[in-house]
Amino acid sequence: MPWVLSVLAIAVYLALAQQTGTPTTISPFSDVSPPQEKPLRFVTSLPAFEATDLTGKYWSTANLRGKVTFIDIWATFCIPCRAEHPEIQRFYDKVQNSPDIQVLTFAVDADPSVVEKYMREKKFNFPVIVGPELAESLFTRTGGLPKQWVVDRVGRRTERFEDYAIGHLLYEVERLAKSSH
DSSP: OHHHHHHHHHHHHHHHHHHHTOOOOOOTTTTOOOOOOOOOOEEEEOOOOEEEOTTOOEEEHHHHTTSEEEEEEEOTTOHHHHHHHHHHHHHHHHHTTOSSEEEEEEEOOSOHHHHHHHHHHHTOOSOEEEOHHHHHHHSOOOSOSOEEEEEOTTSEEEOOOSSOOHHHHHHHHHHHHHHTO
């Protein structure tokens, strides 16, 4: 009998919508407009740093100059971080030889061997610098993981992204790199 009440409620809604000129869509998502594109705001310079990633490659602030850099801070124990890694890997595969885009991640795990094992098991090869101290000195400690930023060609970084889906953020990185030639 409850299904009869549901059908009756829908019929009443449709009848009222026709009388008042209200759209007759029942789905609450059908009238949602696409998100407005927000321009990336670069708010401060990335502090100088020097570090070595898991493969032994040397990184510094100077290495990033001239490229648009996607930064991701994560941990092996972070479920949302792990969910984003396949998308980050696909993006890295696409841009790893680009002269205009760089991907750099910081794992905040205390034990590099845990990160190495995770990367090997998942077959990820995007650059990873391990160590919570460096990540905390370069980026804000507020909020949970993952944390993402974009660094422009001259070394200025954005605020932390909280309302961008990872795919949208990576699209913005690529768009910015193409538009700043």
